[in-house]
Amino acid sequence: MSVTTVSHPAAQRGFALGRLTLVELRMLLRERSRLIRMVIPFVLLVIFGSIPFYTHDRASLGGYSLFDAYLPILVSYALAMVALTGLATVLAGYREKGVLRRLQTTPAGPVRVLAAQIISQLAVVAVMVVLIIAVARLGYGVFLPRQAAGFVIAALLAAAALLSLGLLVAAVSKNSQAAQGIGLVLFFPLMFFAGLFFPIPVMPAFLQHLSHATPLGAAVGAMSAAWVGHWPQALQLWTLAAYAVGCGLAAARFFRWE
């Protein structure tokens, strides 16, 4: 029995990480429950955008509406969802199934698959954020972030912070069930301090300070500032960077491949 050998010419061989990322992305988009979860922020957008109470401008908010203030919170919701129910559970599931171990015996190695997952989830969240802003602009007349560069930086740092947190959850979770559980436990406090349940400016001072120390609280603060045209507060950007680096280092320290 003979099997022909194929030798890839250098051009065809390309980049293993690139190919892995495409496959990971395709797999992400095949799961129906995940696609449904991705639609939720848009459903919320439509609901709140249709309620006049939320959409009329208020002097108390400097001429902005509750809906305007709500958008950075929606963006944070998308970030948390992708990082905790997406990245964390997929990676923990890979470890549980022996996928990472199997890749250790191949030239690609498990680190590349981890990177491919992170890049895929980042791509998903980037598309979601862009769409949220686009739908708000086109459907509800909300202005685009005025301090565009500041907003992009704030959003990227927020994504880094949340994805790092997702990695840390994956690192310490035995399996995808555990990751889901931990993600759920983290999700509510994170979203509370992001102002999902009631806006940060309405919180008592002590809770406001606390919320700015949490990743999503800092994210909402930074993105809100950029949205209305100010450069985000340095402290909030540093907070996000600290979470990104800290969780990332902790994840690297605790991550088990099997």
Add this chain to the structure above:
Amino acid sequence: MPAVIDVQGLHKRYGDTVAVDDVSLTVAEGEIFGILGRNGAGKTTTVECIEGLRRPDRGEIRVLGLDPRRERAELTQVLGAQLQDSQLPDAIGVAEALKLYSSFYRAPADWHEIMDMLGLASKAKTAFGKLSGGQKQRVSIALALVGNPRVAVLDELTTGLDPQARRDTWDLIEGVRSRGVTIVLVTHFMEEAERLCDRVAVIDAGRVIALDTPAALAEQAEEQQRIQFRPSVPFDDTLLTSLPDVTSVIHRGDVVVVTGNSNALNAVTSVLARQQIVARQLRVEQASLEDAFVELTGRHPSGQPETV
């Protein structure tokens, strides 16, 4: 010719448990080398060290001259592994996975051919999570071969396969070997070791307790023959147990089972003939690898039904 795999003095412990205790073996190019033992004997840990997945506490391992830990990148190009209990993500398609994995290697095999070889062509577009256990196993084997390795390590190759699929897989492995691939086969399944392996290392409690060809190991078993028959008339067991060549006589319903050394058949049939007892449905079995295994380790391999 230098050995393809050279393991010397391998030692590995997990906490207080010593999983592998001074294992040494060499595998020559082009042979099918079996590692036989009960579950928990240390087989999987041994091959994981060979594959570079685990760091041994002591000992030297060289695969094709490479150190599995320090030269992992190079090793993965020439060694393919089929791991017990290792799955793929549920959502990945069969052809998608083969194509992806083949792209990792410098000179991979044609993955279409591998897919056909393993009977997976009809499932090319099926998601891994939707395959049967046997099909998943075949995908796993395909992934081990898709890189066109020089050495393939197969751990529990045919677990979960039905008898026909098992035999097809054995044919496949012999075909792979005939292309010059060296194969390490980890198994607890005696028939598989006897059928496929050129040499077998029997591992028990982390040590190699025997290393030889399956036939040579079988010959070492003291109880060489097992004779079964239905006697035409009942008789006293001492008729047979008094024979020096007979070790034991037991009854299973109507069937009498006599075990003894290689001269037992002669002795038994002579005695029965003299007593004018006809031995109906006479069946003789030579000692198998399993008998040798049981004698060497003192226990049956786990998961095996009690055979006569």
